[in-house]
Amino acid sequence: MADNKSKKRRVRDSRPWWDTFPWWGVIVLALLGWMAWQISFNSNYELAWDRIWPGLRVTIRATFQSFGIALVIGLLVGMGQLSKNVFLRNIARTYVEIIRGIPILPLIFVVALILVPQVSDVINLTINFEMRATVTLSIIYGAYMAEIFRGGIQSVPPGQSEAGRSLGLSRRQTMNSVVLPQAMRAIIPPLGNDFIAILKDTSLLSVLGVLEITQRARQFSASTFKFREGYFVVAFIYLLLTLSLSVLLSVLERRMTRDRQGER
Amino acid sequence: MISARGLTKTFNRTIHAVKNVDLEVDAGEVVVIVGPSGSGKSTVLRCLNLLEIPTEGEVIVDGFDLTDPSTDIDSVRTEVGMVFQQFNLFPHLTVLENITLALKKVRGKNKKEAIEIAMEQLTRVGIPEKAESFPRQLSGGQQQRVAIARSLAMNPKIMLFDEPTSALDPEMVKEVLDVMLKLAADGMTMVVVTHEMGFAKAAADRLVFIDEGEIVEVGLPEEIFNNPTHQRTKDFFAKILY
Numbered sequence: 001m002a003d004n005k006s007k008k009r010r011v012r013d014s015r016p017w018w019d020t021f022p023w024w025g026v027i028v029l030a031l032l033g034w035m036a037w038q039i040s041f042n043s044n045y046e047l048a049w050d051r052i053w054p055g056l057r058v059t060i061r062a063t064f065q066s067f068g069i070a071l072v073i074g075l076l077v078g079m080g081q082l083s084k085n086v087f088l089r090n091i092a093r094t095y096v097e098i099i100r101g102i103p104i105l106p107l108i109f110v111v112a113l114i115l116v117p118q119v120s121d122v123i124n125l126t127i128n129f130e131m132r133a134t135v136t137l138s139i140i141y142g143a144y145m146a147e148i149f150r151g152g153i154q155s156v157p158p159g160q161s162e163a164g165r166s167l168g169l170s171r172r173q174t175m176n177s178v179v180l181p182q183a184m185r186a187i188i189p190p191l192g193n194d195f196i197a198i199l200k201d202t203s204l205l206s207v208l209g210v211l212e213i214t215q216r217a218r219q220f221s222a223s224t225f226k227f228r229e230g231y232f233v234v235a236f237i238y239l240l241l242t243l244s245l246s247v248l249l250s251v252l253e254r255r256m257t258r259d260r261q262g263e264r
Numbered sequence: 265m266i267s268a269r270g271l272t273k274t275f276n277r278t279i280h281a282v283k284n285v286d287l288e289v290d291a292g293e294v295v296v297i298v299g300p301s302g303s304g305k306s307t308v309l310r311c312l313n314l315l316e317i318p319t320e321g322e323v324i325v326d327g328f329d330l331t332d333p334s335t336d337i338d339s340v341r342t343e344v345g346m347v348f349q350q351f352n353l354f355p356h357l358t359v360l361e362n363i364t365l366a367l368k369k370v371r372g373k374n375k376k377e378a379i380e381i382a383m384e385q386l387t388r389v390g391i392p393e394k395a396e397s398f399p400r401q402l403s404g405g406q407q408q409r410v411a412i413a414r415s416l417a418m419n420p421k422i423m424l425f426d427e428p429t430s431a432l433d434p435e436m437v438k439e440v441l442d443v444m445l446k447l448a449a450d451g452m453t454m455v456v457v458t459h460e461m462g463f464a465k466a467a468a469d470r471l472v473f474i475d476e477g478e479i480v481e482v483g484l485p486e487e488i489f490n491n492p493t494h495q496r497t498k499d500f501f502a503k504i505l506y
Contacts, residue, residue: 157350159348162315162346162348162349163354164366165313165338165347166313166345166346166415167341167415168366169344170338173369173370177365177369182354182356183475
């Protein structure tokens with residue numbers, strides 16, 4: 001005991017504050033602050049801002065619409081993949097495999113410029129480009145979400161549905177009251193990530209000339225030759241949106257982890 | 265009450281888990297199934313409420329032929345309680361909600377009635393004070409007693425137990441077995457797969473020894489313990505009794 005002080009021992013104190021401090025947050029906030037300052041006090045940036053931010057409405061509308069439709073497709077296709085019906089199961093699987101295998105950009109062209117016109121010829125209905133692109137994003141993220149739902153449902157141990165069925169609950173009752181509520185814990189975090197990903201991918205609507213923020217930035221830069229100002233502003237808007245969303249998400253996740261430990 | 269004839273279960277067309285098993289269980293009888301691991305005893309039990317669909321044979325429970333496609337399996341299952349090795353409580357629900365779920369959804373009880381029945385059963389298994397807890401907050405023994413209460417709340421005619429004490433720490437085995445003994449004394453029809461020979465001795469009307477998917481020997485527990493007639497039975501008890 002006496003030579004405790006002199007001898008080096010493999011013991012560990014808790015980590016010092018500077019080791020655990022979220023420095024990245026300071027850097028990000030500084031960056032955002034600097035961007036905001038530029039936009040507020042530099043007239044070129046101000047000009048870009050005024051031209052670009054009206055597109056935010058389109059960006060946000062497309063994000064929510066795509067996410068909503070994708071959620072429905074994802075749940076249906078995800079359950080379809082787990083269906084007992086051979087036909088349903090294989091249709092669902094085919095859909096997921098094909099859509100996941102094509103990059104978003106070419107798929108937007110295929111859907112918006114080939115498939116939608118063909119369908120609208122038949123049913124005699126004109127669909128604007130924003131809607132076409134939104135539908136494409138929904139189809140793509142529907143396939144991604146189908147995998148999330150399938151994985152979430154499969155993450156619930158089979159003993160849970162056996163217990164439900166043993167009590168006389170029907171398949172549907174067991175799914176709704178026992179399996180899905182537990183699957184949600186595995187489903188919600190990746191769904192949140194997909195929401196952020198959709199928000200970013202609405203920038204691809206610009207290739208169809210839809211006037212969301214990226215397209216407005218392109219137009220502004222091309223007509224004024226102020227590329228730095230235009231793209232800086234659009235990057236700032238995306239960053240602001242995605243960062244606030246991910247903060248929201250981590251709060252949600254923390255709340256769910258607490259539930260999982262059974263505290264109230 | 266239960267009548268299985270020529271019960272056979274084959275997995276993937278190659279693994280013969282259960283071969284041509286005949287099993288009759290009368291009302292009020294306690295039948296204990298023992299056997300080496302992988303012998304098919306759990307599979308036999310799971311065929312009795314169709315968690316496993318038999319490959320061949322017939323299973324008649326409470327007068328209903330389970331292998332007849334027109335039988336409403338959900339309604340038969342409400343009369344057959346099942347207790348699992350891993351408890352399988354619903355972790356997202358409180359103890360009370362675990363028990364009331366099926367009462368409300370299947371038995372159509374209102375909230376007040378369901379809670380009343382749930383508390384009655386929780387008292388029966390000795391832990392009414394845990395009603396508002398979540399399963400994670402309970403010990404293994406308490407969780408298994410809640411699982412038993414959850415099954416009993418449906419007022420079943422038959423209770424199936426699939427190694428109910430095998431996942432428990434040693435000091436918690438007794439509290440669960442005590443509940444089961446009480447249940448047996450109350451006249452419940454029970455089929456129990458277990459390695460607890462003490463329970464078999466105390467409660468079983470009949471002991472069934474299964475090995476390699478076949479029933480090797482049936483009889484009173486004392487008889488089989490003391491004078492096993494088959495070599496396989498002798499080998500098994502020689503390994504587990506000391």
